[in-house]
Amino acid sequence: MSRQVVVLGAGNAGLCAALAAREQGAEVTVLEAAPPAEHGGNSAFTAGAMRVAYSGADELTGLMPDLTPAEIAQTDFGSYPRAAFLDDMARVTEYRCDPELTDVLVTRSMPTLQWMRGQGVRFMPSYGRQAFLVDGRFTFWGGLAVEAYGGGRGLVEALFARAARAGITVLHEHRGVGLTEEDGRVSGVLVRQGRQPSVLAADAVVLASGGFQANAEWRTRYLGPGWDLARVRGTRFNVGDGIRMALDIGAMPFGNWSGCHAVGWDRNAPPFGNLAVGDGYQKHSYPFGIMVNAAGQRFVDEGADFRNYTYARYGREILAQPGQVAWQVFDAKVAHLLRDEYRIREVSKVTAGTMEELARKMGGIDTDGFLRTVRSYNEAVTWAVPFNPNVKDGRRADLPVPKSNWACVLDTPPYTAYEVTCGITFTFGGLRITPGGAVLDVAGQAIPGLFACGELVGGLFYFNYPGGAGLTAGAVFGRIAGTSAGGSAPG
């Protein structure tokens, strides 16, 4: 009889785990708490950007064979060596990321994306968001050249289609609530379909049900006061179930439990993500303007680094401002550089011909404080250094809160201000796994029959996160956990 594998959660990580377990010949059932219209988890809300180590354009064209010769000729992909990916993980996590897990993430990033391609996922270059057209050429920066065709939605639908063809059963509106054990090993999942409880037996269980970001009580308990006030960027179903189920049978908590990924998010966005808008409520072009609070004061270095290395921690900074609100202010010179999310219908934006008028329209801001900030910022910009959005150009504004790159005088109307609050993406704390995806107990021993992947794995991200690492981590450890759960050692 085939091995029975149950996967909890049908996001990117869970679907990769299911497909990998099926490749080992297992009978696979995926339990998904959401109804079909909301399936795909946080993964469906993404732009599909995936961080992958690559040696140069040749390796990328292998992953994206649809690229035309004209596109290749017009693009400088550079390279993103494994060492650079490792450095980025270490630097942004302040050298706390688990070295073993990080090494697996980096070294298996390209082979895993190639495997995903074999599963029917198509990739394309992240033009526009990750490369600007300067002097007729696109130059990629920040280690993030690849995204899934069709964004997160395209990614998960490709995986769902493959799962259906592979004979994997997906049970929607089936929420896992507990684990059963027999003879010292995990033997199944306690399930609720509506109020109806049942037990699904399994030889192995893979937990892939995301973090606890959609649980206001856990957010406040672990991230701290004020986090109950954050908007949730993605699915409402990631409430920490898989983590709790594992802790209940003795799993080890691991990683940055007080940390999370959180960004600047439209002030009027709904409490949870809206799949029709996807990640459009995010506002990530702040490196080209200034960000001020209700006192009219700047509070972060908007140009500290490329957006990919600062955006995931600036949500926390916004949450700490009075009223949990901030405004991003730009002038017309940089309007063409603003990401597509600034041009959606559901945007909290005001426009004016003068800064005084803008301040009045912003509402709720200290007008004098704001005008003082703009004046002192404009006076501090180093004109001598040329502006270049594709590199860290060193065009600074030396102020008590400095701006280290891309500082441009705000002098060209119309001026625009976008009102943002904090949007939480996912939590960093979770379970401890081996490089083979097995969940460890508090004594450091693998719990027989229990595996985990995706957001609920602790130890990879601390304080911050390099953009595009979440989907890659989910796919890498999903494939590994599924292979292990299917009965084989991951190759």
Ligand SMILES: Cc1cc2nc3c(=O)[nH]c(=O)nc-3n(C[C@H](O)[C@H](O)[C@H](O)COP(=O)(O)OP(=O)(O)OC[C@H]3O[C@@H](n4cnc5c(N)ncnc54)[C@H](O)[C@@H]3O)c2cc1C
């Ligand atoms: C708006 C937004 C944009 C993002 N953009 C990017 C990006 O471009 N690149 C990137 O790398 N990352 C991005 N991320 C982060 C990325 O989404 C996550 O890191 C990744 O998708 C997590 O995958 P996962 O499979 O672990 O979780 P999910 O995709 O969230 O899947 C978890 C699934 O488990 C289900 N579930 C929860 N509890 C239960 C239960 N008890 N029983 C059964 N099922 C359950 C959920 O319904 C969900 O379907 C973004 C996130 C958001 C919200």
